[in-house]
Amino acid sequence: MLFAGAVVLRKQLYKCGVFSRYVAPVPTIVIGNLSTGGTGKTPMVDYLLRHFCKNQQLAMLSRGYGRQTKGFVGVEATATAAQVGDEPLMLAQKHPEVHVAVCENRPLGIEKMLQQHPSIAAFFLDDALQHLALKPTFKIVLTTFQNPWFEDKLLPVGNLRETASAATAADIVVVTKCPPEMNQISKKDFKSKLRIAPHQHLFFTSLDYDTHVNGVNTMAVEDFIKTPFVLLTGIANPTPLVSFLKDKNAKFTHRSFPDHHRFSDREIAALKALKKPILTTEKDAARLASYDFEQLHTIGVKAQFLEHEKQFLKLVQTALNG
Numbered sequence: 083m084l085f086a087g088a089v090v091l092r093k094q095l096y097k098c099g100v101f102s103r104y105v106a107p108v109p110t111i112v113i114g115n116l117s118t119g120g121t122g123k124t125p126m127v128d129y130l131l132r133h134f135c136k137n138q139q140l141a142m143l144s145r146g147y148g149r150q151t152k153g154f155v156g157v158e159a160t161a162t163a164a165q166v167g168d169e170p171l172m173l174a175q176k177h178p179e180v181h182v183a184v185c186e187n188r189p190l191g192i193e194k195m196l197q198q199h200p201s202i203a204a205f206f207l208d209d210a211l212q213h214l215a216l217k218p219t220f221k222i223v224l225t226t227f228q229n230p231w232f233e234d235k236l237l238p239v240g241n242l243r244e245t246a247s248a249a250t251a252a253d254i255v256v257v258t259k260c261p262p263e264m265n266q267i268s269k270k271d272f273k274s275k276l277r278i279a280p281h282q283h284l285f286f287t288s289l290d291y292d293t294h295v296n297g298v299n300t301m302a303v304e305d306f307i308k309t310p311f312v313l314l315t316g317i318a319n320p321t322p323l324v325s326f327l328k329d330k331n332a333k334f335t336h337r338s339f340p341d342h343h344r345f346s347d348r349e350i351a352a353l354k355a356l357k358k359p360i361l362t363t364e365k366d367a368a369r370l371a372s373y374d375f376e377q378l379h380t381i382g383v384k385a386q387f388l389e390h391e392k393q394f395l396k397l398v399q400t401a402l403n404g
Contacts, residue, residue, distance in 0.1 A: 114211025120318030146184025148342035
């Protein structure tokens with residue numbers, strides 16, 4: 083009750099104008115969630131950058147969770163996760179044509195990026211739904227099939243950062259990590275329980291893992307899993323990846339760490355002592371790059387729409403056009 087009261091009071095102070103809200107001179111699209119994490123924001127941001135970066139000059143701004151620096155930092159592909167955070171670094175490496183930066187203060191970050199790169203036509207903002215100092219142009223809110231917000235509770239009892247009613251401010255709601263075979267009855271049930279408003283659009287996505295792994299050499303997943311390996315994850319919810327590998331009858335040992343985990347020297351030494359190939363996510367690889375693993379392999383993941391993908395892209399493009 084105390085947490086809920088604080089959340090409501092804070093929002094009311096912004097709504098009444100006690101605290102001002104920044105409106106950027108270019109379109110700003112927020113990708114966020116009501117929960118504390120694990121909803122698949124990074125694959126969604128990756129998807130959006132991949133689809134729209136060829137048409138106009140885009141920027142991606144993040145807080146840079148887990149970094150050891152403060153304030154505004156432009157993200158270069160040669161940076162380290164300690165300097166800029168693992169997710170921004172991974173996205174900067176995958177999308178060199180996109181300007182990427184980190185800053186706790188999103189309005190300040192936007193202003194600095196526009197000063198440095200006046201050609202920026204629009205911003206994608208990772209996990210800025212609760213950053214009320216910014217008034218975005220468009221909001222995309224994610225929730226998972228496994229733990230939707232209508233089955234969750236507010237912190238500290240559950241994982242919600244604000245009440246489920248806050249989702250009504252979103253333009254698009256995406257249910258992520260759905261089973262690919264999800265039927266229409268389940269979709270209608272979700273729509274009802276999520277209480278989708280008339281002005282909102284609802285979409286369903288699953289996670290689609292790459293058919294190959296990358297390391298010293300690129301090889302098919304089926305060939306890689308012929309040898310026992312170690313699955314190393316430091317993400318909020320590794321269950322989908324674990325299930326994907328088990329469905330392929332892979333033989334592996336799972337070493338699971340918290341999201342954005344900062345590895346100690348002892349942990350790195352223990353992992354190297356296993357003398358086995360290591361498979362990890364692209365996000366984790368951003369933090370492991372400096373440790374010189376001999377047999378480190380990564381597997382990529384993409385957001386896959388179950389249906390109506392063209393409608394989703396059209397809505398986002400309209401928002402980007404301002």
